[in-house]
Each structure stands twice: as structure tokens, then as C-alpha cells.
Amino acid sequence: MSDLSKRRLKLWIRMLGVTRTAENRLREFLRVQHGTTLPRFDVMAALYRRREGVTMSELSRMLLVSNGNATAVVDRLEAEALVKRSPSETDRRTVFVTLTEAGLAVFEVLAADHEQEVDAIFANLSEGDIDQLTEVLKRFGKQ
Incomplete structure (x- = not known):
């Protein structure tokens, strides 16, 4: 292994560590402060972005x-009346999911x-740090 290869491996491990630490902190924050979970937040966020509603298949794809x-x-x-399911008018096998008014307010x-x-x-990141990291990650995403 080259020195650069080892440095890339260390970078990968550091990126995973930062991601896991941030995600764990968000999970704990949502659980303690709001009595909810990150998956629930993610579902509500996806539905918030797509106010017209999405099918369950689309939702699964959006959330991976x-x-x-x-x-x-x-x-x-749905049991908490934060989302509702509505059958498609054109295909009764398809069901759309949307946030309710209560769901919008909670989200x-x-x-x-x-x-x-x-x-x-x-x-602890400055604006310059954020700009620099964003640029690097954008380049990485284009591979």
C-alpha cells in the first residue's frame, strides 16, 4: 500500500466516524427532546418536500x-394522525401518502x-471550512 492509499483509508474511517457521531447525536436529540426517531423524521421530511404525496414505493426509494x-x-x-393514505384515482393498487395538517405542524x-x-x-466549523468541505464533497460526488 502506498502512503497516499493509507491516508485515503484513514480519511474514510474519519468520515465514517464523523457521520456516525453526528447521526447518533441527532438520534439522541430527537428521542430525548421530541420523543421520536430519526426514521420517523426522515419519512416526515420526505413527505414535507413532496406535499402532493408519494407512493409507498417512491417513499422507499427516496429514503433508500x-x-x-x-x-x-x-x-x-398514520396511527398518530400525522400522515394519511389515499388511494389513487387511476390505480386502486397504488396508495399515496401525505402529511396531515397536524403532521405538517409537528414536522x-x-x-x-x-x-x-x-x-x-x-x-466549530467556520464559513471557510464549510465552503472548503462542501467543494471537496461535491468533487467527490462527481466520480
Whole structure:
């Protein structure tokens, strides 16, 4: 292995560590402060972005999870009246999922607090650091 190869491996491990640390902090924050989970937040965020609703298959693809995982989260959110399912007018096998008005209100509070927590997690980064990291990650994403 070359020195550069070893450095890339160390970078990969460091990136994983930062990601896991941030994700664990967000999970704990959502659990303690809001009594919810990161998967629930992710489902609500996806539905918030697509207000017209999405099919369960689309939702699974958006979240990169199985249909079963998405269905379990949607079932719980529906039981709390935060989302609703509506059959398609053109294909009765297709069901659309949308946030309810209550779901929108809950998510807007969650999203604002989530943003503040992410801001706190990365508070030691300057604007220049953020710009530099963003540029590097954009280049990496184009591979």
C-alpha cells in the first residue's frame, strides 16, 4: 500500500466516524427532546418536500429503505394522525401518502429544532471550512 492509499483509508474511517457521531447525536436529540426517531423524521421530511404525496414505493426509494421499513414507520405515523393514505384515482393498487395538517405542524417544529441541533454539531466549523468541505464533497460526488 502506498502512503497516499493509507491516508485515503484513514480519511474514510474519519468520515465514517464523523457521520456516525453526528447521526447518533441527532438520534439522541430527537428521542430525548421530541420523543421520536430519526426514521420517523426522515419519512416526515420526505413527505414535507413532496406535499402532493408519494407512493409507498417512491417513499422507499427516496429514503433508500425497504418497503417494509417505510410501511412500518408510515403505519405508526398514520396511527398518530400525522400522515394519511389515499388511494389513487387511476390505480386502486397504488396508495399515496401525505402529511396531515397536524403532521405538517409537528414536522415544522421538528425541522427547526433539527436544524439548530445540526448547527450546534458543526458549530466549530467556520464559513471557510464549510465552503472548503462542501467543494471537496461535491468533487467527490462527481466520480
